[in-house]
Amino acid sequence: MLEAAIGKMRGGGYKATPQRTAVLRALAEEQHQSLEEIRARCPGVGLVTVYRTLDLLSELGIVRRLDLGDGARYEMAKDHHHHAICESCGDISEFEKCPLDPTLLPLEASDFEVRSHSLEVYGRCAACR
Amino acid sequence: MLEAAIGKMRGGGYKATPQRTAVLRALAEEQHQSLEEIRARCPGVGLVTVYRTLDLLSELGIVRRLDLGDGARYEMAKDHHHHAICESCGDISEFEKCPLDPTLLPLEASDFEVRSHSLEVYGRCAACR
DNA sequence: CTGTAACTGAAAAAAGTTTTCAATTGGCGG
DNA sequence: CCGCCAATTGAAAACTTTTTTCAGTTACAG
Numbered sequence: 115m116l117e118a119a120i121g122k123m124r125g126g127g128y129k130a131t132p133q134r135t136a137v138l139r140a141l142a143e144e145q146h147q148s149l150e151e152i153r154a155r156c157p158g159v160g161l162v163t164v165y166r167t168l169d170l171l172s173e174l175g176i177v178r179r180l181d182l183g184d185g186a187r188y189e190m191a192k193d194h195h196h197h198a199i200c201e202s203c204g205d206i207s208e209f210e211k212c213p214l215d216p217t218l219l220p221l222e223a224s225d226f227e228v229r230s231h232s233l234e235v236y237g238r239c240a241a242c243r
Numbered sequence: 244m245l246e247a248a249i250g251k252m253r254g255g256g257y258k259a260t261p262q263r264t265a266v267l268r269a270l271a272e273e274q275h276q277s278l279e280e281i282r283a284r285c286p287g288v289g290l291v292t293v294y295r296t297l298d299l300l301s302e303l304g305i306v307r308r309l310d311l312g313d314g315a316r317y318e319m320a321k322d323h324h325h326h327a328i329c330e331s332c333g334d335i336s337e338f339e340k341c342p343l344d345p346t347l348l349p350l351e352a353s354d355f356e357v358r359s360h361s362l363e364v365y366g367r368c369a370a371c372r
Numbered sequence: 373c374t375g376t377a378a379c380t381g382a383a384a385a386a387a388g389t390t391t392t393c394a395a396t397t398g399g400c401g402g
Numbered sequence: 403c404c405g406c407c408a409a410t411t412g413a414a415a416a417c418t419t420t421t422t423t424c425a426g427t428t429a430c431a432g
Contacts, residue, residue, distance in 0.1 A: 129378060129429050149419085160381045165420065181310035185419085198355050207355070214362075215344040225369035226327050226336070233343075233362045240354035258398050258409060278388085289412045294389070314388080378429080385422070396411070402404085 115142060115190075119176045126174060133159045137167040138176075145189040146180055146197070146206050152188065182206065182234060196232070200239035207239070244271060244319075248305045255303055262288045266296040267305075274318040275309055275326070275335050281317065311335065311363060325361070329368035336368065 116138050120130045128134075133156075140155035141147070153164050168188055171177035180187040182199055187206075195208045212233070219228060245267050249259045257263075262285075269284035270276070282293050297317055300306035309316040311328055316335075324337045341362070348357060 124430095127378090131379065131429070133380070162382085162421085163380055166380085179312075181312060183308075183310065198357075200355075201358065209353075213344050213348045215342050219342045219364070224338075225372065226329075226364075227367045227372060228327075228364055229330065229366040231362060231364045233360060235348070235355075235357055235360045237358040238356045243354065243356060253399095256409095260398070260410065262411070291390085291413080292411060295410085374430105374432090376428105376431100378427105380427070381425100383423085385420105387418100387420075389416105389418075391416070392414085394412100396409105397407100398409080399406105401406090 119171070119174075122174050122176060123170075128170060128174075133163050134167050134170075137164055138171070141171075141177060141188065141190050145208065146182075146187040147189070148185060148187055196234065198235045198237070198239070200242055201236055202238050202242035205239050205241075248300070248303075251303050251305060252299075257299060262292050263296050263299075266293055267300070270300075270306060270317065270319050274337065275311070275316040276318070277314060277316055325363065327364045327366070327368070329371055330365055331367050331371035334368050334370075 116135065119138055120135065123130050123134065136156045136159050137152065140152045143155060144151070149164065149168075152168075153159070153161065156164065159167075168177060168179070172179055172188075175191055177188050178191045180189060180197070182197060184204070193210060194212060195210045196212065198207045198209060199205075200207075214231065214233065245264065248267055249264065252259050252263065265285045265288050266281065269281045272284060273280070278293065278297075281297075282288070282290065285293065288296075297306060297308070301308055301317075304320060306317055307320045309318060309326070311326060313333070322339060323341060324339045325341065327336045327338060328334075329336075343360065343362065
């Protein structure tokens with residue numbers, strides 16, 4: 115997991131510094147963390163470096179930046195998945211099964227070339243009901 | 244359109260001030276505008292008032308706040324629709340036909356009560372191809 | 373080992389948003 | 403139609419988040 119990401123960095127001509135691997139380790143611990151949550155797991159790494167590392171990892175496709183309504187969040191770009199956000203407690207869960215029906219996408223017909231998509235489902239989680 | 248929104252405000256115990264109706268008129272001119280775009284259409288209205296008005300209109304369900312990766316955008320909450328964002332020129336277009344297959348939503352089974360969803364499609368628009 | 377381009381961190385700047393507070397005003401009751 | 407007062411506004415200040423600058427440090431290719 116981390117080895118692959120480190121290799122990707124070096125392959126791109128970037129250095130694998132202790133700070134960068136610390137951020138990677140933090141990201142591996144939990145999905146969709148805020149910047150401060152990530153930072154809390156990297157006590158030694160400067161704020162600016164965390165920002166810059168997240169930018170770099172995003173460019174390399176290792177990390178994905180999310181915007182779920184409450185500021186920026188970051189997660190390792192694993193398998194294709196979507197998010198379910200509880201409007202009551204704010205909990206974010208993931209689901210892999212994509213409920214998108216590609217044949218219903220009316221965009222191909224209008225010459226829009228679909229590259230990716232993101233779907234967020236809002237509601238109430240089991241615990242909050 | 245605007246009459247309905249103004250009525251909704253008064254009904255909620257809020258005043259229909261010239262500033263608020265100016266923001267509403269600005270929002271009616273174009274969908275998914277940034278704050279500065281809205282402000283440019285309301286030359287006389289103070290920055291803070293625009294923020295507060297957008298908050299109020301969101302609470303009343305008249306306006307929806309979007310986060311499509313490049314900061315906050317606002318649009319009148321018309322019919323259910325989704326957004327197609329061109330990664331090349333940044334153009335945002337809308338489509339009404341929702342390609343979501345409800346029977347595929349695996350969430351009901353896991354006791355998550357779906358209230359709403361948002362779907363964004365990224366790719367290249369006809370002009371950029 | 374060594375040189376150097378890449379990287380880091382602190383401070384400052386910039387950008388975006390919210391709070392404060394004194395002055396103003398929409399619209400209800402009279 | 404008028405006056406009152408809670409709601410509203412705008413300017414300044416405060417706050418939060420992100421980016422830039424720059425001098426010193428370091429990973430790693432050769």
